[in-house]
């Protein structure tokens with residue numbers, strides 16, 4: 385069986401830089417027409433000038449003939465100025481500003497300590513129609529890691545959405561029934577991205593027969609009832625939910641470590657694995673809207689006019705890919721993936 389789709393976009397992606405960028409970009413560019421590129425480099429991409437320079441490095445790393453388009457973002461800090469938002473909007477190359485609560489995840493040390501510090505910036509974004517992309521977890525040490533998303537909604541997100549009633553917000557990588565319910569019931573201009581791992585895996589996958597560092601990401605995998613809620617939302621046909629892989633490569637050594645990095649490298653199976661999730665849910669007919677339409681409409685961008693084709697054929701991603709002198713272990717390494725991308 386074959387499935388031809390309007391070419392999809394990835395609305396949440398980590399491409400990194402240097403050798404890592406060169407290693408991971410071809411996998412995304414083979415599948416997706418565009419991607420929202422996360423700004424959590426070290427140092428973070430906090431200015432339009434830095435975003436434009438990063439964009440050039442991405443374009444230079446593309447395989448010959450690829451017309452993949454990186455959609456850049458800025459990294460919000462307590463010190464971001466409203467003028468930076470005006471510059472970003474005027475550049476035509478920056479499509480959002482990412483809120484990382486300080487300390488929430490990889491390279492988030494420069495993140496926001498209190499969102500109230502950013503009110504002038506949020507007002508400028510509201511005015512410019514610039515999307516706020518949110519890593520929705522509180523970082524207070526007293527909050528259980530599995531409750532961080534729910535508490536973030538109460539303490540930070542719901543009040544911010546009220547304070548800025550026109551601000552467009554993407555609640556990134558939703559992982560809980562609470563987040564799904566919030567997005568479903570929110571005012572216009574609120575949407576969410578959904579990763580493949582949060583559709584396919586629950587937290588048992590972290591401990592299956594031993595500690596599984598390659599299933600560790602943030603927000604961390606949740607209990608089965610949350611997975612079911614996320615899967616149901618993504619496959620519901622609601623235009624508020626769209627594809628964002630959150631493919632987040634880290635070297636094998638930094639994953640398989642006494643303090644392993646968070647992030648699942650899913651780009652090599654970036655659309656195939658969603659087809660699997662939608663097939664399991666009996667919703668393959670809704671994959672195209674989720675992968676190729678809802679996100680573009682939310683961001684106010686044209687739909688892609690080319691296609692990709694997937695075939696229902698088992699294959700196995702390799703145990704690892706090279707990245708400079710290091711290696712990267714992909715999602716489903718050495719395991720069966722049920723759909724395969726047919727070469728264009």
Ligand code: NCD
Nearest residue numbers: 398489490601602632646647
């Ligand atoms: C991401 C990374 O490694 O940059 N990690 C992850 O587990 N998703 C950061 C993030 O999106 O939280």
Ligand code: ZN
Nearest residue numbers: 398422630632
């Ligand atoms: Zn991410």
